Amino acid sequence: MKRAILASAAFLAVLMLSACTPPIPEVKAAPSPSEAAAVVESQANRILPETFTELAAADAAKDASLLTNRVGGDAKAVRAAEYKQQHADKTLVPDVIPAETQAVYVSAANEWPRVLVAVTKQPADEVTPVVMLWVQDTVHDDYQLRAWAHMIPGATLPAMAGPATGAAQLALDDPTMSPTAGAVLDDYLKLLQEGATSTHNDEFAPDTYREQLFTARTVLTKAAKKAKGTYKDVITHNADGTYVLQTADGGALVFSPLGVKSTFTVKNAKVSIPAADKALLTGGKLTNKVVHTYNDFIVLYIPGPALGSKPGVVAADHNLVNVSPK
Numbered sequence: 001m002k003r004a005i006l007a008s009a010a011f012l013a014v015l016m017l018s019a020c021t022p023p024i025p026e027v028k029a030a031p032s033p034s035e036a037a038a039v040v041e042s043q044a045n046r047i048l049p050e051t052f053t054e055l056a057a058a059d060a061a062k063d064a065s066l067l068t069n070r071v072g073g074d075a076k077a078v079r080a081a082e083y084k085q086q087h088a089d090k091t092l093v094p095d096v097i098p099a100e101t102q103a104v105y106v107s108a109a110n111e112w113p114r115v116l117v118a119v120t121k122q123p124a125d126e127v128t129p130v131v132m133l134w135v136q137d138t139v140h141d142d143y144q145l146r147a148w149a150h151m152i153p154g155a156t157l158p159a160m161a162g163p164a165t166g167a168a169q170l171a172l173d174d175p176t177m178s179p180t181a182g183a184v185l186d187d188y189l190k191l192l193q194e195g196a197t198s199t200h201n202d203e204f205a206p207d208t209y210r211e212q213l214f215t216a217r218t219v220l221t222k223a224a225k226k227a228k229g230t231y232k233d234v235i236t237h238n239a240d241g242t243y244v245l246q247t248a249d250g251g252a253l254v255f256s257p258l259g260v261k262s263t264f265t266v267k268n269a270k271v272s273i274p275a276a277d278k279a280l281l282t283g284g285k286l287t288n289k290v291v292h293t294y295n296d297f298i299v300l301y302i303p304g305p306a307l308g309s310k311p312g313v314v315a316a317d318h319n320l321v322n323v324s325p326k
Contacts, residue, residue, distance in 0.1 A: 052099040073146040088279035108166030159248035205312030229266035249304030
């Protein structure tokens with residue numbers, strides 16, 4: 001008789017990014033640049049409440065179809081997955097996004113797409129503030145919440161321009177930064193894929209996001225090996241959905257969605273997953289293989305050259321959105 005191998009519950013729990021009573025990350029004010037902001041403060045004061053109202057209505061009904069004008073993209077996909085999991089396991093609740101903010105950053109771009117960023121107040125003693133990203137694709141579109149991530153315990157955000165004037169929005173390959181934001185992000189992605197022994201490990205400040213990804217990889221690899229199977233994860237990023245805002249110190253904040261696909265395979269056995277994961281199962285029944293797909297989101301801070309500091313992830317979330325047999 002084939003053995004049942006639990007492929008998710010115990011192992012994926014190590015990817016929880018919250019910590020017990022983390023210090024409140026510091027959010028600093030910043031001097032204003034000379035460019036005019038793409039979003040005036042009065043617009044931001046309208047966009048945020050409308051977003052939280054739409055999100056609250058969907059949360060109350062546990063219905064992602066209610067996320068329309070103000071919430072979309074990965075944010076909507078993540079919320080839809082959370083609702084499905086909650087229906088299957090009543091002990092689960094969607095991620096709490098507090099409506100109160102402590103800082104708002106806007107783009108000074110005069111072209112599209114444009115971004116708006118907000119940092120929430122700390123929702124609870126044991127949970128860090130949330131960094132939220134809105135995107136306006138064209139002049140005819142609403143600003144839409146596309147992603148959010150909790151701050152890394154102990155992390156701080158750099159000084160940024162306020163909503164009156166806005167921060168310069170840079171391309172990933174903008175030559176005014178050396179190395180470019182794209183090059184730094186690529187090196188961080190290589191580090192994630194290669195693990196703690198990567199030559200890039202010492203180039204970045206420590207962060208719990210990669211530490212817990214590495215821990216999960218080790219645990220799952222050992223579990224698969226015991227069942228004469230294999231484990232592999234592949235990490236990618238969406239360059240078109242990645243945005244860069246210049247910081248007051250001449251550095252940058254990089255807002256990047258990541259895709260993580262984890263494949264767990266066993267031999268002469270059958271994989272088993274908890275009810276919450278089954279709610280996300282597509283593509284048929286599970287046998288000896290299960291693939292978990294995550295829509296992650298990171299905020300990477302690249303300090304200005306004068307600071308002499310290492311770049312590092314200041315916010316990150318790991319979000320399961322799909323489970324499949326292949």
